[in-house]
Amino acid sequence: MPMLSINPATGQTIQSFPTWQSAEIDATLSQVASAQTDWAALSFAQRANCMRNLAKIFRQRGEEYANLITEEIGKLLKEARAEIEKCAMGCQYYADHAQSYLNDEVITSDASRSMVIYQPLGTVLCIMPWNFPFWQLIRAAAPAMMAGNAVVLKHASNVPRCALALEEAFRQAGFPAYTFRTLMISAEQAEAVVADKRIAAVTLTGSSAAGRKVAAAAGQHLKKCVLELGGSDPFIVLDDADIAFTAQQALVARFQNMGQSCIAAKRFILVDTIADSFVEQFKALVSQLRSGDPKNDATSIAPMARADLRATLHDQVERSLAAGAKLVTGGTFTGTQGAYYAPAILDHVQPGMPAFDEELFGPVAAIVRVKNIEEAIQLANQTDFGLGGSVWTSNAARGEALARKIHAGCVFVNGIVKSDPRLPFGGIKDSGYGRELSYHGIREFMNIKTVWIK
Structure with missing residues (x-):
């Protein structure tokens, strides 16, 4: 099956790409394995020079890359621009901090000298999703x-042009040939790549179902694996919160990227005394959103990335309504072309309904x-997921106390959940394991080696 680049705003196919055959995959993995040895032998300063060049390229070609993202997944162009800038910041951050995160650690023991050193594992397979095709x-x-590993990318099948643009950017930045390659392969072919002895470790961002498959394959072959999977993040509003401000933040937290984010707020858990006021103000803000061309900065409702994703979301809405949820607004297909969906608010959502139990990967807010x-707290933790969450209150100490009780990889008090290179990112339960970003993330794909000398 070819990989198709389809514009979700129009439904039109932009370009088709053939999937690789086994001979091309085999040759590429050999070339990458060979290149990784030389790459790891370079100094941190030499690797950082390439990474800083990559940051510059993201900024120099930011508009081009942002348009590419918008064309392939329908993301608002202004949001795509922000994604590319975040990529530049991430590259710069690790160029600046990688060496300090991986310096030898001298440990006092019964040896004359003992230490922990960090050495790269080899080639890392990155299996990535479409929703943030550059940043992920x-x-x-x-x-x-920066740690000395090489990377091969298996990107989502609906963003082949983004995948190839990333490879070109690494090449233009001066990374040695084959230290980063995009594999134009299907999900079925990816399992054989996971098993290949030239792959040392795997990282996947995607659904919980995909995570289970990759974890099983990696486990069978004893490969290190990091999984960043789905989420059903609680957005808890206490009775002392600034409702006007919180409703504005909720709009971004739920509908940014058309709600197609693992860390988007999904279950809005409201204390009864402020629930009516919050829903009223939230609805008013949602009603002001306008659909249109995602490249137009005046547009606030973009299409969803694919028509099948829209159909899945609408089915979850319909089943939740049938189970007793109340539709406040939205929840309909809009427009004559493209995968547009009217942002929806479902009120009186309870456990047992799809809107509570399942991840709603699109523009639907569930009010609990x-x-x-x-x-x-009890309902926030009553989920199979554990990625992120947020608490909204005028009392920061109260918010922190509550944050400590939420079962998740990160909890933000009076702020929207986001990833930040300075802070570790990842989840628990069905949201996966392992961490990205900060010093935690750079050490995931290292041999943490003890050296003992007498």
């Missing part, structure tokens, strides 16, 4: 490559009403 790859590849903080 960079946040995994920048630390892995609770009597008190204790019930808010």
Whole structure:
């Protein structure tokens, strides 16, 4: 099956790419394995020079790359621009900090001298999703490559042009040939690549179902694996929150990238005393959103990335309504072409409904009403996921106390959940394991070696 680049705003096919045959995959993996040895032998300063060049390229070609993202997944152009700038920041961050994160650590023991040293594992396979087609790859590849690993990318099948543009950017930045390659392969072919002895480790960002398959394949072959999977992040609003401000933040937290984000707020857990006010103000803000051409900066509703994703989301909405949820606004197909969906608010959502139990990967907000903080905590943790969450209150100490009780990889108090190169990112439960970013992320794909000398 060829890989198709389809514009979700129009439904038109832009370009088709053939998938590789086994001989091309085999030759590429050999070339990458050979290149990785030389790459690891370079100094941190030499590797950082390439990484800083990559940051410059992202800024120099930012508009071109942003347009490419918008054409392939329908993301608002202004959001795509921000994604490319974040890539530049991530590259710069690891160019600046990789060496300090991986310096030898001298440990006092019964030896004359003992230490922990960090050495790269080899070639890392990055299996990446479509929703942030540049940033998802960079946040995994920048630390892995600064540490001396090589990277091969298996990108989502609907973003082949983004995948090839990333390879070109690495090449233009001066990374030695074959230290970064894009594999034009299918999901079925990826399993054989995971098993290949030239692959030392695997990182995947995607659905929980995909994570289970990759984890099983990696485990069978004893490969290190990092998984960043789905989420059903709680957005908890306490009775002392600034409702006007919080509703504005909720709009971004739920509908940025048309809600197609693992860390988007999905379950809005509201204390009863402020629930009506919040829903009223939230609805008013949603009603002001306008659909249109995602390249127009006046547009605030973009298409979803694919028509099948829209159909899946609408089915979840319909089943939730049938189970007793109340439709406040939206929840319909819009436009005569493209994968547009009217942003929806579902009120009176309860456990047992798809809107509560499943990940809604699109522009639908689920309102859950609770009597008190204790019930808010209980329902926030009543999920198979554990990626992120947020708490909104005028009392920061109260917010921190509540954040410590939420079962998730990260919890933000009075802020929207986001990834940041300075902070570790990842989840627990069905949201995966391992960490990206910060010094935690760069050490995931290293041999943490003890050296003992008498």
